Amino acid sequence: MRLTLQSLISHGRVARRIGLGPESRINILRNILTGLVRHERIETTTGRADEVRFYAEKLIDYAKKGDTDEKAMKMASFWLTEKDLVPKLFKVLAPRFETQSKDYTRMARLPARMNLDRAKMAVLEYKGNPYPPLSPIRKENELTLINQLLKAYREERSQLFAAKA
Amino acid sequence: MAACIQRLDRAIFSIRLLRNVQLHNERSLSTSLHRLALDTEQPSKFTPPVKPVIIDKTQSVASLRKFLSPEFVPPRQRTKPIKFTIERKDMIRRRKVLNIPEFYVGSILAVTMTDPHATGKNNRFVGICIQRGGRGLGATFVLRNIIDNQGVEICYEMYSPRVQQIEVLKLEKRLDDNLMYLRDALPEFCTVDTDMKPQPSSPTGEVPVNKTRVRMLPKPWSKRWERPKYDVKGIRFDLCLSPEQMEHAQKWAQPWVEYDMLKEYDTSKLEEAIYTELQQEAAAATAK
Numbered sequence: 001m002r003l004t005l006q007s008l009i010s011h012g013r014v015a016r017r018i019g020l021g022p023e024s025r026i027n028i029l030r031n032i033l034t035g036l037v038r039h040e041r042i043e044t045t046t047g048r049a050d051e052v053r054f055y056a057e058k059l060i061d062y063a064k065k066g067d068t069d070e071k072a073m074k075m076a077s078f079w080l081t082e083k084d085l086v087p088k089l090f091k092v093l094a095p096r097f098e099t100q101s102k103d104y105t106r107m108a109r110l111p112a113r114m115n116l117d118r119a120k121m122a123v124l125e126y127k128g129n130p131y132p133p134l135s136p137i138r139k140e141n142e143l144t145l146i147n148q149l150l151k152a153y154r155e156e157r158s159q160l161f162a163a164k165a
Numbered sequence: 166m167a168a169c170i171q172r173l174d175r176a177i178f179s180i181r182l183l184r185n186v187q188l189h190n191e192r193s194l195s196t197s198l199h200r201l202a203l204d205t206e207q208p209s210k211f212t213p214p215v216k217p218v219i220i221d222k223t224q225s226v227a228s229l230r231k232f233l234s235p236e237f238v239p240p241r242q243r244t245k246p247i248k249f250t251i252e253r254k255d256m257i258r259r260r261k262v263l264n265i266p267e268f269y270v271g272s273i274l275a276v277t278m279t280d281p282h283a284t285g286k287n288n289r290f291v292g293i294c295i296q297r298g299g300r301g302l303g304a305t306f307v308l309r310n311i312i313d314n315q316g317v318e319i320c321y322e323m324y325s326p327r328v329q330q331i332e333v334l335k336l337e338k339r340l341d342d343n344l345m346y347l348r349d350a351l352p353e354f355c356t357v358d359t360d361m362k363p364q365p366s367s368p369t370g371e372v373p374v375n376k377t378r379v380r381m382l383p384k385p386w387s388k389r390w391e392r393p394k395y396d397v398k399g400i401r402f403d404l405c406l407s408p409e410q411m412e413h414a415q416k417w418a419q420p421w422v423e424y425d426m427l428k429e430y431d432t433s434k435l436e437e438a439i440y441t442e443l444q445q446e447a448a449a450a451t452a453k
Contacts (some may be wrong), residue, residue: 014427015427021420022422023419026421026425054427055427058426062426074424075426076420078424079424109180157178
């Protein structure tokens, strides 16, 4: 194979090369997306998770149009191979993201898959899922010196305002 | 843009008409002028009266057909939008000098271009538009005609300073956006009369769609037009291909492409914004 720079420059192509070809790529992403809609949090390789993220968010945009829309229904029935997930998409996921206009998914990296091929793994989830959060909620420690001083400052200020008023 | 220019043309024509009407009404003035003319010049040939053009004042701007030329819509690229705004300014400047009318693939156009080697320095070519390509100032269109049993295609750049006049002789659409298959069609479908007179078209309402399905020369063709990637609707495949051949062509079908959301490029909002910008520019120009 010619080791030219052209093989590294994508010339504006945004789709990653996954699987055996374009049809295989769409089929793989379709399976991952179906799993994501069913379980709302899945683990895959980093590249596939990044590709599915785009399709997952576009599918939610289509679902927001409502199930009476023909194009939305066709898209949903194509992308979800398990047909019992189509009503879940329209009735559960679309109303959940009604207030948001973008960023319905969250991706976090995981340690590599050591048992098989040491592939970089990532976890992809829809926001608002019922599982415990991916990153633990950081609680500020109130007993540190700075936090104690700040707490005292805030109390003094509120007392001053109360005295003035 | 095209609509505004059409309105301007109509307004100018109506003003000219009114001027003529005034002269005929003031009889004394007209007879004296006529006598003066008879004294000085030869008896003039009979000129038939000008046909009155009925200008429908009930039609408002809103009913005129909304048309945005495709070269104004920027492609999906990583370039900064300022490039497209600057280019659009230049395109509008050129359009103020040269009237580029509304036309579609399948319309019959006549283009006069400067030619240093032609007698009279201009040459005129009449043909059917088979393709509109390019965006911005490099926008092109290809005209095809058959002259002396030889197929001729000329690719014109719309904003080239050599182009003197673009005239639409027949405004219509066809079943496809790209008529490159006319190269492999029978010559009768591409011949256009060079001395064709411009046919009038209404500035409102839908553009007429010419649903002719073309008959082809025997294979081999320049491209395999029966394959689904070309999505040709204007060829009579039933006369030139067998059903087995059509089925064999379907092997190259890619049914997933229709559902691939990555390939979708929604230009509706862009088009609205660009259309309003052009209307504002035209209004500002006419106000001056």
